[in-house]
Amino acid sequence: MVEKSATSRVEKLFAVKGMNDILPPDSLLWEWFEEQVRDQMALHAYRNIRTPIVEQTALFVRGTGETTDIVEKEMYAFEDKLNGEALTLRPENTPGVVRAAIEHNLTYDGGKRLYYMGPMFRHERPQRGRYRQFYQLGAEALGFAGPEVDAELILLAHQLLSKLGVGGVRVELNSLGVASERQAHRTALIAYFQKHAEMLDADATRRLHANPLRILDTKNPAMQSMVQQAPQLLDFLGDISLKHFDTVKQLLNACGVRWSVNPRLVRGLDYYSHTVFEFITDDLGAQGTLCGGGRYDGLFEVLGGRPTPAVGWGMGIERVLELLKVQGRSCAATSPDAYAIISENAGLPIAMQCLQVLRSEGVSVQMHAGTADGLGSIKSQFKRADASGARFALIFGPDEIAEGVVTVKSLRDGSGAQLKQALNHPTEWAKSLQSPA
Ligand code: ATP
Numbered sequence: 550m551v552e553k554s555a556t557s558r559v560e561k562l563f564a565v566k567g568m569n570d571i572l573p574p575d576s577l578l579w580e581w582f583e584e585q586v587r588d589q590m591a592l593h594a595y596r597n598i599r600t601p602i603v604e605q606t607a608l609f610v611r612g613t614g615e616t617t618d619i620v621e622k623e624m625y626a627f628e629d630k631l632n633g634e635a636l637t638l639r640p641e642n643t644p645g646v647v648r649a650a651i652e653h654n655l656t657y658d659g660g661k662r663l664y665y666m667g668p669m670f671r672h673e674r675p676q677r678g679r680y681r682q683f684y685q686l687g688a689e690a691l692g693f694a695g696p697e698v699d700a701e702l703i704l705l706a707h708q709l710l711s712k713l714g715v716g717g718v719r720v721e722l723n724s725l726g727v728a729s730e731r732q733a734h735r736t737a738l739i740a741y742f743q744k745h746a747e748m749l750d751a752d753a754t755r756r757l758h759a760n761p762l763r764i765l766d767t768k769n770p771a772m773q774s775m776v777q778q779a780p781q782l783l784d785f786l787g788d789i790s791l792k793h794f795d796t797v798k799q800l801l802n803a804c805g806v807r808w809s810v811n812p813r814l815v816r817g818l819d820y821y822s823h824t825v826f827e828f829i830t831d832d833l834g835a836q837g838t839l840c841g842g843g844r845y846d847g848l849f850e851v852l853g854g855r856p857t858p859a860v861g862w863g864m865g866i867e868r869v870l871e872l873l874k875v876q877g878r879s880c881a882a883t884s885p886d887a888y889a890i891i892s893e894n895a896g897l898p899i900a901m902q903c904l905q906v907l908r909s910e911g912v913s914v915q916m917h918a919g920t921a922d923g924l925g926s927i928k929s930q931f932k933r934a935d936a937s938g939a940r941f942a943l944i945f946g947p948d949e950i951a952e953g954v955v956t957v958k959s960l961r962d963g964s965g966a967q968l969k970q971a972l973n974h975p976t977e978w979a980k981s982l983q984s985p986a
């Protein structure tokens with residue numbers, strides 16, 4: 550117990566920087582988003598997977614990649630004080646899903662299509678669309694090598710965004726080919742960058758041999774034109790890779806998804822191959838990437854599993870919801886159907902029994918809650934009923950209860966109409982309280 554003295558106040562506590570509370574009415578938008586996701590995932594036959602938020606640090610060092618921003622500087626890594634284990638709050642969930650798939654041999658009887666939603670943690674500079682705890686929706690198709698699944702996943706994200714009513718999102722694609730093609734490109738890339746060594750910034754110089762592809766990703770304006778001229782991976786792709794990429798493009802065309810190729814869209818890790826893609830909006834400033842994904846055929850082996858082709862994406866939920874708001878889609882606060890006004894404590898048991906039946910019939914009811922001194926005057930209860938937005942007041946007064954009825958009063962249509970309904974048979978009149986669908 551914290552002792553409070555009469556003079557000193559107990560110090561207030563605040564949420565950790567970059568980690569947000571999601572409060573009503575915003576949380577309604579979140580719930581609505583989650584429902585749309587569940588619908589779309591079911592329609593595409595993707596099943597939910599839930600893995601722990603904390604994993605061994607080694608999972609991300611290997612699975613996300615030692616040379617990535619995430620592992621280099623964004624991870625909440627810590628030592629478990631009790632047993633010294635090196636643990637990390639997940640910065641992304643693809644490694645966790647693949648770890649679970651290997652651990653439970655999920656693909657033993659064929660491919661699996663999975664999705665998850667949940668919090669991720671990255672120690673970044675908080676700003677709009679960039680937080681330290683943020684939520685990702687992810688979809689992963691494990692055990693499928695064909696380009697049709699790459700297309701299916703892009704279609705899935707596209708379908709979800711259009712169902713949500715998000716507009717103006719463009720799809721950018723690229724292909725990373727296979728390891729030998731990337732190796733040839735990498736050699737050419739290093740040679741090119743060495744030729745322009747004087748233009749490389751400190752980050753780029755450091756990455757030159759560790760991860761030259763990442764240099765293409767630079768946000769340094771001074772390097773843009775040099776990077777634009779760098780050798781493109783697409784020019785190093787062989788027939789098989791080109792065919793894979795073409796099929797993805799054709800399938801997207803057939804399904805009416807517009808895309809463009811961005812040769813600079815890369816993932817600097819060796820376990821990526823073939824298709825990579827992003828969904829981007831111009832309406833959110835610098836944090837415009839809503840969804841990013843690609844094929845990661847090598848990841849299972851990196852994590853100690855059998856070779857298993859796989860492809861997936863991750864979508865930033867805050868960014869999608871922010872975009873919906875920017876584009877004028879707000880979620881009206883939902884009001885209860887009815888507000889229960891109860892004049893005396895003696896009426897509580899009967900009133901609450903009646904409310905339970907109404908709720909089981911699908912009526913949403915907010916019950917008046919009093920203070921330690923009692924339920925308060927009818928007048929003050931009516932004020933609360935009004936403020937609740939409910940369409941009806943249910944009045945459980947002493948006369949009503951004696952008569953075996955409840956008075957139902959209309960609060961919103963201006964009529965003030967009231968009628969009496971049988972207390973014992975709420976199922977018979979419950980439907981009349983529900984808002985039209
Ligand atoms: P960025 O370039 O914006 O940092 P990223 O390449 O690090 O993105 P991914 O690891 O591909 O992002 O994650 C997938 C999606 O998750 C991103 O497209 C974005 O929508 C979202 N996301 C990533 N980091 C954050 C964050 N710190 N806060 C909010 N959303 C994020």
Ligand code: MG
Nearest residue numbers: 618619671673
């Ligand atoms: Mg990032």
